[in-house]
Amino acid sequence: MKIENNPIEIEALRLFEEGKTEEARATEAEFVKQFREAYPSGGAHCTCEEPCRWHGMCKECVAIHRAHQDHLPNCLKPIKTNEW
Ligand code: SF4
Numbered sequence: 001m002k003i004e005n006n007p008i009e010i011e012a013l014r015l016f017e018e019g020k021t022e023e024a025r026a027t028e029a030e031f032v033k034q035f036r037e038a039y040p041s042g043g044a045h046c047t048c049e050e051p052c053r054w055h056g057m058c059k060e061c062v063a064i065h066r067a068h069q070d071h072l073p074n075c076l077k078p079i080k081t082n083e084w
Contacts, residue, residue, distance in 0.1 A: 003045065004078070012025075012027035015027055042056060046061075048074035
């Protein structure tokens with residue numbers, strides 16, 4: 001499954017921005033449904049290549065980055081640098 005620039009989620013954001021909240025939420029729910037089907041468990045959704053014991057454990061990974069305030073989790077860095 002393609003996560004970055006996913007057309008379903010892009011459409012959900014567009015709907016949110018147009019104030020079509022219920023339609024946006026339904027569209028976003030479809031993205032999440034497909035995501036959960038594509039990645040039922042494990043860390044295969046994680047793009048980080050660092051040898052990290054928290055690979056794929058987003059809750060812990062994000063908390064660690066929030067705590068040390070050094071940088072974003074690797075999967076989110078391209079948003080800041082516009083690499084997508
Ligand atoms: S938040 Fe962390 S664990 Fe989750 S996908 Fe991004 S880099 Fe991987």
